[in-house]
Amino acid sequence: MNRQALDAYEKALSLEHPSTLSSMANLASTYMNQGRWREAEELEVQVMETSSRVLGAEHPDTLTSMANLASTYWNQGRWKEAEELQAKELETCKRVLGAKHPDTLASMNNLASTFCNQGRWKQAEELEVQVMETRKRVLGAEHPDTLISMANLAFTFKGQGRDDEAIMLMEDCVQLREQMLGLYHPFTVSSQATLNDWRMETWNFDH
Template identity: 40%
Template sequence: MGRALELFRRTLEDSVRVLGEDHPDTLACRNNLAYVYESAGDAGRAVELFERTLADRERVLGEDQPDTLASRNNLAYAYASAGDVGRAVELYERTLEDCKRVLGEDHPDTLASRNNLAHAYASAGDVGRAAELYERTLEDCKRVLSPGHPMIATVQGNLDWARDA
């Protein structure tokens, strides 16, 4: 992981130098570096970078831009990974509402956002609420996505887990 982390850091530095702090590609590089920190188990540094990326994307791209919505989702995931499930649930709820409004109920990102919120409910101990949301999400995935789409299997697995919990 160390070598990958160094490459992502250098890529971000180069992007800032060549494109500037606010360029969308620079913001994407910062998001990617945050993801690597999270994967490496450094939740604190990941949260810090995801928070900065979200703030910058809101300022530069707007609150409703799809990359901004993705940043909000990433930050919620990082909060959950860092053990702050309450903050994660709040942010996932906001993200889902914004995805529905901006992208529509049936957009794959909206379906993924709903799945993520269900997971956060389960992490917060509300497995019944999570199972209900997984059921609805699975129905919509089967209706909207092509048969065999990987999201269907993911949501099905999450629902099976919630029912067994």
């Protein structure tokens, strides 16, 4: 269906029309969900370059297309290419939207994830602390997005072997998720399972 829609838009409009670009992005998303990375990448590059030329490098649609292409690189383990795009997107978001904007924080979180996957824990931690503290200040300490940031930072502590800090932060996350989301919410259950595993690892090490 996405392929048919794209063909129709290309015939009726032009390759540079927003509806055509949107349809192209949707088809790329479908390819991504099927693991057809090369086909997704080809479309996403075209969308990003066209959006940048027609709408401008700082337009929200251009930034979204940049994030989509970075995600495709990320899912293939192409960390350096993902990092380059994510860093560029983050700087643009900061400049255009401001450091507290949700899109800026999401961009910062994505770059932190890329650092984590390269074992660059300190750089990841620096970004994750910024995201968590900003979300606490702007959204509140109990907001679901703040709790996601808290869990991410706990995993980064764990990746550095800072087990006590990781466990303490995950305990706080579990407690708040139980209060805000409920005992049986998937996020609560997942966090509790992680916490149990970490506690068991620590217990086994001590004994």
